[in-house]
Amino acid sequence: MNIPLIHVLLMAIFAPAAFGALTLCLPRRAITARVLIALFGLLTSVGALLMVGVQPDAVPTLSFVPSMHMDLVFNPDQLGVFFALLVAGVGALIVIYARGYFGPDEDSLYRFLPTLGLFASAMLGIVLSDNMLGMFLFWELTSVSSFLLIGWNREDRHALLLAIQAFVVTGLGGLSLLGGILLMGHATDAWTFRELLHVFSQGTPPNPGLVTWACLMIFIGCATKSAQWPFHFWLPGAMAAPTPVSAYLHSATMVKAGVYLVARLFPIIAAWLVYWGPTLVIFGALTMLLGGYLAVRSAGLKKIFAYTTVSQLGLLMCMYGLGAFHGGGHGEHGAGDPLIFPVTQILNHALYKAPLFIIAGAIIHICGKTELPQLKGLWKTHRILAIIALAAGYALAGGPMTLSFTMKEAFFYQIEHAAHAEVWIWMVGGMAVATAICNVMILVRMATTFFAAPEPTTHDAHDEHHAHEHGLWAAGIWWPAAAIVLWQFVGGFAPGLFETIFGGVETNVGSWEHLSYGSVWHAISHPGVPLFMSLTAIGLGVVLGLSPLFRRPQADFHNELFPGYFRGMQYFGHVIFSRFQSGSLRQYFLCVLGALLLGLAGACIMEPDLLRMPEVAPLGSALLGLKLASFLLTGLICATALMMPFTERRIVRVLMLGACGFSVTGMYLLYQAPDLALTQLMCEIIGVVLFLLVLRLLPEESEKAEKHYVPKLPRAAFALLVGVSIGWIVLQAGSVADQRNIEIAKGIVSESEHHAAAEAAMIPVASGHGHGEELRHGERVTPSDYASLGQWFEAHSYDGTVMTEGRGGGGTNIVNVILVDFRGYDTLGEITVLAITVMGILSLLSSVPPTRIRGVDPTVCYVGAQPQLRSILLHTAMRLVLPLALVFAAYIFFKGHNQPGGGFIAGLIASVGLAVYRMTEGFDALKRIVPIRPGHLAATGLSLALGTGLLVPMLLMLTGAVDDAAFLRSWHGYIPLFGGAEYHLTTVMFFDLGVFLCVVGASMGIINRLEEELE
Amino acid sequence: MTILLVICITVIFIVGVYLMLGRELKGIAMGVFLFSHAANLGILAMSGQPVLVRSQGESLPKGAPILGNAEMLVDPLPQALILTSIVISFAVSAFLLTLLVVTHRRTDTLEVRALSKADRPAPVIFG
Incomplete structure (x- = not known):
């Protein structure tokens, strides 16, 4: 079987969306079938990705908009395929979880599955795209579909506002990213990541100034998407979504898009741009500490985990920043690339954060309680939930024997390493320890709450639990969490096994060659700064977690940023709106016509020739009838039109309007336009009838004297100005056609030339069966070969030429042929x-x-x-x-x-x-x-x-x-x-x-x- | 002949603008109708005058744009454009007239000044 790579990749990317859309075709009642189909879509994606494997040298391309450098080029390298598998795999588990979470609620699943599929496809598109503009398309698609997911509860005004907040913040970041990509592409002429890597590997890229700006803009895009300070507030706000959404968006997908992009760009620009590393480190470290602190000061389960997500995202950014201190050409130590398992760090986060969210949703759903302090005695009432929650919390805290511990060690090691180059990095180390303390505190609080004696009121909730459905699908609310968190412990106990399965994703492993170097055994047998930092964190975390300190919930003041911005925009919008949209018709009309006059004045200044009286063709002497008729009609039109303002009786006005229209009909006849004359005549009849009908539906003119809205004289003066200006422009334009007439008449353009086209198209003899056949061999004629478009139509109205592929309109009435053909x-x-x-x-x-x-x-x-x-x-x-x-x-x-x-x-x-x-x-x-x-x-x-x-x-x-x-x-x-x-x-x-x-x-x-x- | 057409267009535009600055919607509707006439005539002016005058002063009238109709035909394209324009402006005028009726029924007035005070959107500040 030899399917082109591009097809397999497209299938991998679009299968979730396609199968998600397919679920809409099934009846609402068929929940199981719909869940299975959505699941199948994500598993298809996984299967296709496994079939593709890692092919970093392949350039599968789908031509999309080549003229705008936007072909869909994909890059199935380690990073991309790893991320894609993460997205699709976690997505499949989330589908199962959603079935358990929403239960038999048909409507929710009906909306959820297609939206989730669309989101998964968008995310897969981001991580597999090589073309930056193509990636941007998918990037924006994630913003849109996540907006739909976050604003799930459409009745909840607050949730909608939070969804708007998330959308606007990530959307603005997306704009910045687009600007960055365009600048980058413009400066370096590289539109895919691989081209960009090639450009940067040559040394300093062209237009370094532009490239620096581009990097800054791209960084802003990443920072908004990955919720870095000061944009982090949208992420906890997005917790208004149902938990399956939070679990998916905030563990493995949406927020990782920014991290992904940083990871993708790391080997490209980190070595060249000196500011790149420190920027990432500073913003990442700030976000990390802030997230950790706010997590401790939150009470709601989902809020806590949301802030730990912010914290972890900060850590990842920081890690990629630290890598720059030695990587590439300007590392003083030259000890190779100190980035340690950069991809496994991301995986590690997904492996404990997804279970945490899933179990938080399960607890909220089953116990009906959203705050951690309310969950006393969970161990007694819902032991399975408590066990999984504590296992995932243990991983969050980075306890020994988990993958998380190894990764924390690696991070500390990296800080230590980087601090040799720059002393201020030790501050980052302190912040990292403080963050780790926060994580341990959260675990300790969870444990003490769960093991505490249950509050007497809990049996209400217990009864509520029994009201829920049971069975395999219902259990889907907890077992995906168990299935994911298990890997944390595989990584901790058997790093070798873990590495065999996931190790292939790491391309730029630094100083530590094996995962087991970070395991707890190695750490104990080789004590050093990292172990010391870990122990400090655990010790202080336990002490602080048990103490009553930092218990009072504290709101993040950044949460006021967006509503304030929103209100300000609305206020200023209203100010501007009420100034310009005053509801006064006169003002709008004067604005429009004034703009027209200004435009004309501008044109006259640019083109002074416009002010000269053009030469118009003479009418000749012989056509007395034509002359007479045209003068008469002009007089009629002007007279009827001018009568209108001078009469007060509306019926007279309407009749004058009709008379004016009929005179215009006559003008069409003079201009040799019989079709127009007929149409105008009929329209005028119906129009007058209509107007009279409508007048009967409206009241008589009020008897009070005409109070002019605008005083008569200025009104007339303005009308005169506008009318004369437009008339002048028409004169200028009309004289162009006259000019040609004059040229023909003077013999400057030979008449035969002018007629050539028309003669070629003269009606053939009636037996012309194979009309157009002989023209097929003729030379290619394009409209530009004709003096005017009208002549082109003239030539092709009846018969065809090569241009129209031997096809003519088959009619002699050119106007009609133009219209219908x-x-x-x-x-x-x-x-x-x-x-x-x-x-x-x-x-x-x-x-x-x-x-x-x-x-x-x-x-x-x-x-x-x-x-x-x-x-x-x-x-x-x-x-x-x-x-x-x-x-x-x-x-x-x-x-x-x-x-x-x-x-x-x-x-x-x-x-x-x-x-x-x-x-x-x-x-x-x-x-x-x-x-x-x-x-x-x-x-x-x-x-x-x-x-x-x-x-x-x-x-x-x-x-x-x-x-x-x-x-x-x-x-x-x-x-x-x-x-x-x-x-x-x-x-x-x-x-x-x-x-x-x-x-x-x-x-x-x-x-x-x-x-x-x-x- | 172009000059005559231009005079017509100018006059119609002047009257149209004058009516549209009026105080009542009916007059404004009439102004819109006049505008469409003038605009159509403006397009027609682009096809040039339908007479070819040779250097000797001898005039050759052009024919309507039907093949085989005359030695020389007028430009069919402006006519096709105007035909479309006439029908569209007919439909739009009908809509405008209906709007007048509905406006009157809703607000009981057709005075522009009264209407501009009728429905001012309130600021929507939420959050």
């Missing part, structure tokens, strides 16, 4: 807008009940409803007009591809007919003609257009007519009819039919709904 996407979007508008109008109108309107007589609302208003003339005329309109619409529709017309126009014509019919005869009469509801008609049209766009290309591909099934691709050809006749069929007709139906449905829906309001 070349730019079919636009048209699809447009009819979607229509359909959405109808939906919006319908829902808007149903949101408010109709009210009696002042000034409108309710009896004269509807033309057809009142017998006294029935006009025989109108009714008789309608009987004739409607069939004529429908027939005309059908004619326009079928001719549309070759002559003026098309789906839009036909739809509008039919709508006008139907609308007038609706107004005179009522909805019931309309329903007899069109039995479908208008909204449904619009939806049908939209689906038809979409379906044509999808199906036709598929059919074309299946029949082998084209190679690829591009959305909205059309086909046209000749269908033989009897007697040798042929019918020219294009598939865009179905698309156009969809447009037609949508337009009819939409306009009828709008008019009908407003009419209903009147009735």
